[in-house]
Amino acid sequence: MSKDDTFREMKNFHQELRRFNDMMKVSMNDLQQKHDRVNPYWQDEMRKEYDARWREFDEMMKRYLTHEGPRYAEFLDVKLRHLAQYLRSGR
Secondary structure, eight states, X not given: XXXXXXXXXXXXXXXXXXXXXXXHHHHHHHHHHHHHHHTTTOOSHHHHHHHHHHHHHHHHHHHIIIIIHHHXXXXXXXXHHHHHHHHHTTO
């Protein structure tokens, strides 16, 4: 694979990652709204187990959406800029 191919594939991956992160935010917001809507009505024993799992999932997703996802996209931004500079410099 040439450096030009690598650059093109990294660029495509970067765009897909940003789309994925945006779609994940929308999905999580929708899920949170549905969760909040059910919250006052569901108060049985199974709810305690669900809440423990929900908290773990919610924390993990929030960490990804606020820290890990954006940091990885920024990392790719830097790598793409460096590779673009290298390719423009005539190698």
